[in-house]
Amino acid sequence: MYAWPASEVPALPGSGRDLRIHDTSTDGRVTLEPGPVARIYVCGITPYDATHMGHAATYNAFDLVQRVWLDTKRQVQYVQNVTDVDDPLLERARRDGEDWVGLAERETALFREDMTALRMLPPQHYIGAVEAIPGIVPLVERLRDAGAAYELEGDVYFSVAADPRFGEVSRLDARAMRLLSAERGGDPDRPGKKNPLDPILWLAARPGEPSWDGGTLGRGRPGWHIECVAIALDHLGMGFDVQGGGSDLAFPHHEMGASHAQVLTGEHPFARAYVHAGMVGLNGEKMSKSKGNLVFVSTLRHEGVDPAAIRLALLAHHYRSDWEWTDAVLQEAVERLGRWRAAVSRPDGPPSDAVVDEIREALADDLDAPAALLAVDRWAALQESVGGTDEGAPGVVSRAVDALLGVAL
Structure with a gap:
């Protein structure tokens, strides 16, 4: 599977700062x-x-991580998956x-278009579950x-008891995990499981659903968590x-993935930091x-909104915060974009060293994009x-602004 074209990242004088970021597994900065x-x-x-605003906010956060790293003169190896076979996709296809396959291909193509328009840096490896x-x-x-x-009636389940570190990523108790499992694609109430x-x-082949050769597993398709583990390890x-x-992936997805990988390899940790973006609301x-x-x-x-304004609307909120999308949020971003473009259109201006340093320091401090925007506001x-x-x-x-915030002026 291919990703989308990369926008050029301008080189800046000097070098960026190492990133200090909130790690869910320790509930602190690393x-x-x-x-x-x-x-x-x-x-x-x-x-x-x-692609909705919740998606865009999440990918914007990790685009900033890449840009901070690139500014420190590092290379970045970025991997992203596409879950192009799963229950929600099959259910939507049946409903409509x-x-x-056509539904997945069409929506993946639209996602690529949206990411290109928003100047999100693409992954080097963009891998579908299939x-x-x-x-x-x-x-x-x-x-x-x-x-x-x-095995349970032909399906194969992972035993969370096999990983003594299970629970370290999300730091939730068993009751909270069970509730979230039921909400987020798990089946805690299925009889016969060793642990809910x-x-x-x-998942063993079901009538009317796609399946693949699973060797000694029989025909079927993979679970959600092992998909990402296989791609990441590879x-x-x-x-x-x-x-x-997103923050809704801390449990069960990232918790389960870490356990799968740690049991498979006998090593720890799967990832050095687990970073989660907040949720975007509406009404x-x-x-x-x-x-x-x-x-x-x-x-x-399609309504004519400049993608740079959409990106500024996302950047106006700290990546870990939950926030509400409104017309006022977008209007503020449109007005900010106009002020910035007017400011950089002049032949000269106030010294730039301080504002570049402020943007760098803000982003290095747990991706504080709102503080970075205020630094540019002051210069403008x-x-x-x-x-x-x-x-x-x-x-x-x-x-x-282009290199560090992904906004083309």
């Missing part, structure tokens, strides 16, 4: 100090509907009388043969720097496909009120 190549895995979409199946099957067989998985929290690794290995996604509820309360990136683009206000004599300043500020 300073990320990757080697020459920083490694990040971000969980991708299940392509049964268009549509072929599930294409990953040949690598998933041997992992499930290894877990089963090691006694860390068991045990997640599925391989392209990043253990101990990569950041596993990212008082989390924006989600299941609720249908969505604001789509593609709809705004000075440009409007008193001007300046630094002929290169507008160009430097424009390149810094």
Whole structure:
């Protein structure tokens, strides 16, 4: 599977700061100090509907992580999956009388268009669950043969008891885990499971549903968590720097994935930091496909909204915060974009060194994009009120906003 074209990231004078970021597994800040190549895995979409603001906010957060790393002169190895076969996709295809493959391909293509428009840096490896199946099957067989998985009516489940570190990612108690498991694709009430929290690794073939050769597992399709584990281990290995996604992935997805990988390899940790973005709401509820309360990136683009303004609307909120999308949020972003473009359009302006340093420091401090925006606001206000004599300043500020915030002025 291919990703989307990369926008050029301008080079800036000097060097960026190491990123200090909130790690869910420790509930505190950690300073990320990757080697020459920083490694990040971000969980991708299940392509049964268009990209909404919740998606965009999540991918914007991890785009900032990449940009901070690039500014420190590191390379970035970024991997993202596409869950192009799963229950929600199959259910939507049945509901609409549509072929599930065509639905997945269409929505994945639209996602690529949205990411390109928003200037999100693409992953080097963009892998679909279907294409990953040949690598998933041997992992499930290894877990089963090691006694860390068991069969139930042809399905194969992972035993969470096999990982003594289970629970370290989300830090939730058993009751909270069970409730979230039921809400987020698990089946805690299925009779015969050794533990209600045990997640599925391989789903035996069902009538009318797609299935693949699973070797000794029989025909079927993979569970959600093992999909990402197989892709991450294949392209990043253990101990990569950041596993990212929305806050609703901390449990069960990232918790289960960490346990799968740690039992498979005997190593710890799966990821050095687990980083989660907040939820975007609309009309008082989390924006989600299941609720249908969505604001789509593609709809705004087709209505003529500048993608740079959409991105500024996302950047105006700290990535870990839950916030509400409103017309006022978008209008404020449109007005900010206009002020910034007017400021950098002049031949000279106030000195740029301070504002570039402020943007860098803000982003290094747990991706504090709102503080970075305020730094540019202050520079633009000075440009409007008193001007300046630094002929290169507008160009430097424009390149810094592009390189570090992904906004083209």
